[in-house]
Amino acid sequence: MREFQGGVLVEGREDRAALFEYEEGIVAVVADGAGGTGGGAAAAQAVIDAVREQGWSAREGTWVELLGRLDRSVSPGQTTAVVVALGPTGLVGASVGDSEAWWWNGLVEHALTRGQRRKPLLGSDEAMPVGFTLEARGEGTLVLGSDGLWKYVRWERVPEALRHPPEQAARHLMESVRYPSGALPDDVSVIVVRAGA
Known part of the structure; x- marks a missing residue:
């Protein structure tokens, strides 16, 4: 049985992030509501709520179909979305927009959302x-992170942060994009999940 430890941080009005634990594994989701469209925060929250209602699935098609249904129902707001289900044998999920998900296995990086x-x-x-x-x-x-993380983080900071336990790693990533004034360049969501054998 695999063990999972996670940390979730969100700062900003339009971003949402959540981590749901199930017997089979975890489901992580980040949604970044588009501020210029009006209703972005509500659209992002609708993604979180729909993923919670969906529950566990290790089927990629489940997540593609869920996001497809949300595309028709979250209007008038708009949002990005990344959903990743991590179980005993791997990861499945779906995405839309510029929020991203990455998997690190040692020094090997996998851009889950590259396509x-x-x-x-x-x-x-x-x-x-x-x-x-x-x-x-x-x-x-x-x-997982919204564009507020990935657009501003210096890449070498990511593996440095991941040397820490998940909650601390998420905090290090959040702080790595914070200006000296204490402000962030954008809303930022970060989820870090460590999977052990």
């Missing part, structure tokens, strides 16, 4: 969710 469509966003009724699957049986670390 995603950045636009249109969920809520446009034109979004194109893209699914992904990665076999990952050993130890590793999952990192």
Whole structure:
């Protein structure tokens, strides 16, 4: 049986993030509501609520279909979304927008969301969710974040942060993009999950 430890941090009005634990594994989700569209925060929260209601699934198609349904129902707001289910044999999920998910296994990086469509966003009724699957049986670390993290973090800071327990790693990543004034360049969501054999 695999063991999971996680940390979730969110700062800002439009971002949402959650980590749901099940007997089979965990489901992590980040949604970054589009501030310029109006209703972005409500759209992001609708993603979190729908993932919670869905529950566990190790089927990539489940998450692609869920995001497809949300595209038609979260309007008038718009949002990005990344959903990752991490279980005993690997990761499956789906994404839309510029929030990202990465898997680290030692020094090897896997960009889970590399094939995603950045636009249109969920809520446009034109979004194109893209699914992904990665076999990952050993130890590793999952990192999800909104663009407020990935646009501003210096890449070498990520593996440095991941040397710490998940909650501290999430805090290090959040602080690495904070300005000296204490402000953040954008809303930021971070989820770090450590999976052990």
